[in-house]
Amino acid sequence: MLLPKKHEVRKPTKTLSGVTPIAVMVYPRKCPHGACTYCPSLNVPQSYTPKSPPVIRAEILKYNPEKQVKSRLKAFKLMNHPTDKIELIIMGGTFLSYPLKYQKNFVKKCYDALNGQDSRNLEQAKRLNEKAKHRCVALCIETRPDFASEKHIKNCLEFGATRVELGVQAIDDEIYKKVNRGHTVKDVIEATKRLKNAGFKVGYHMMPGLPGSSMKKDLAMFKEIFSNLDFKPDQLKIYPCQVIKGSKLEKDFKKNKFHPYTQEKILKLLIEIFKIIPEYCRVMRIMRELPPEFIIAGTTRISLRKDLDEFLRKNKSSIKEIRFREIGFALQRRKKINPKYKIKILRYNALGGKEFFIQAVNKENILFGLLRLRIPEKTFIPELKNCALIRELHVYGQALALGKRGKGIGQHRGIGKELMEVAEEIIEKEDREKIAVISGVGARNYYRKLGYKLSGNYMIKKLKKK
């Protein structure tokens, strides 16, 4: 790779949402229920292929979490990205099904790498990270809906996690049986509820085109997850079903028992899906980055999202989805953006709680920052008793180093503080005494400056009622 010039940021999209993502892979291990029919089993972490870039990197480093983090930090520095605000993403199989000792040590080692020093235990590693050069402001764990019990969620909190992505794929028990998912729709609902009531941001992985589904059924399922109060995810990853080498589906395809959607069909479906995605939801990704030689059938078009984006913008479709409106991406398309913003509040109900989605947007609905506030009906976490929950505070724009001022747009111009004040005003009208933030350990000091104190795994502030 040619080194970038002095101020050139290589692959700028990587940090356009304001943080630097570092994916770390766990060692290969079978999922507890066996394998879903579409998922390749190839002696590498379940669902990946030996030639997937994160697998190649992890294999060279023998799945050592510390070395993986250090090597990604080095790569981002070489590409001129800031590395002080990190989002850690733990990938590969069902992490929460691994032995607890392995899970704890894995996360501790990730913090050690960010801290640049070894710690005695996980607690100390987290504390050191509060002031480290590379602070973990968000931590994401991927899991299955039947591996998101109260116990699992408490472990996630202990790790300092802030976001959980659930492999949902479809919301249909018949499809689940056909593809050997090994869980039910009821598990999805209960996991979502527990996670939201613990303050987590919840993402769903969805897979249109599975055996037993159809274009009509897929669209109906997407409509359902945003209209039915039992779902309402904050984020989505949409991976259209492909036939991958080493999966059971490969055999079905060869026996002419299954055919994936064509590229045209997928694009058509995605256009309809995007029209119904509400403004509180962000589509993190479309299409998995799989080496084409492992795709037996189905689209290999990795830039499908770009095609979709171009189509929607050309046709002036009214799209509310978050990434479509983010300032970082808007700045990539054009130079002039009205920096004046107003605060917009969307209130909706989900899983027995009240949600307030608070946004800083300009006249054209370009998004500068957002806050997710939840008033839960009840919670199983003792320190959250009588609390309103801030599940996410995010100010968008190209990641800026901590302490650097923004140039009039995007990060570091006080938007985060203003969103927090609006949330506190809303809570004053609700019957809650306290406000709790699920905070990445590296962001705790930000909340301390706003009067919050660490209590258990949350930053909590007692409200003064007027």
Ligand code: SF4
């Ligand atoms: S749960 Fe996920 S990783 Fe495990 S077999 Fe199914 S798709 Fe693959």
